[in-house]
Amino acid sequence: MSYMDKFEQLQVESADGDTKIPIHGMYKDMTIAKFKAAVSSRIPDPRATAKSIQLFSLGEEMSNVRTLRSYDLTDSDIITFVYSDVAPSLLSTTSSATETPPSYSSSCSTAASTTDTIIPQNATAASVFVKDMRGKTHSLRNMPLSSTIGDLLLKLKQQASIDTDHVLLIYGGKPLNGGGGEKDLLRTLVDVGIKDQCTIQGCWKEKGGVTID
Structure with missing residues (x-):
């Protein structure tokens, strides 16, 4: 594949905007499942795995079986991630000095x-x-x-x-x-x-x- 088949950069952000991760060189025909794995490995949070995050583009949840190309993304587009669930054991490891989201x-x-x-x-x-x-x-x-x-x-x-x-x-x-x-x-x-x-x-x-x- 040529460089034309890759995104120069995609921006992945948490829903609250606190975490912002630029991701470079992703193939446009990469599946969302594989992209989730790439994203989760770059999130500085032990909760982040390919199974624990959901991705959204322009308010639409991104399906694991579709490709990045199928969402008509362009370089520097912002993709939002949220956690599907938060294990109580992981929440309890957060320092008391750090504000944590509600466990709901x-x-x-x-x-x-x-x-x-x-x-x-x-x-x-x-x-x-x-x-x-x-x-x-x-x-x-x-x-x-x-x-x-x-x-x-x-x-x-x-x-x-x-x-x-x-x-x-x-x-x-x-x-x-x-x-x-x-x-x-x-x-x-x-x-x-x-x-x-x-x-x-x-x-x-x-x-x-x-x-x-």
Whole structure:
């Protein structure tokens, strides 16, 4: 293959923008599965593996079986990565001086230390913003913070006429409804750390997803 078959540089960033990784010389016909392996090896985080990250281009989840070329990427395009899941054992190894993303477990609202501010389950209604795949922001007002992720998806579907069956919501660099099934949908806004005036990113889920063995 010639140099014309490679990208000069692709930029991979975490959803929160804290981690930015320029990746050079990737073949355009490389599969996303192989690209994930290349990306994960460059992320300075022990959680990062080809299985633990999801990649998104322009709000669309990138399928393992497709190629980089099939997403019409150009040099210096930005690809976003998020973690599919975070093992509690890995979270516990993080220094207490470093801020870690919420684990989104059902005990988040009650597991805070004595120095943390605990948001009551009966907190007043909040305005939550969802930025969709086209960059449009939808305002979901009067959402009690005790609302579940399922409630939020339903309100988004009713208000914005979006097929939420194929939407992945991301907040704080973590999927809110990815992989945990019904358990994810039963988590409340309090559980995942969402407060008044927070913005959630919406991306298209990969349909018929393929995992790496």
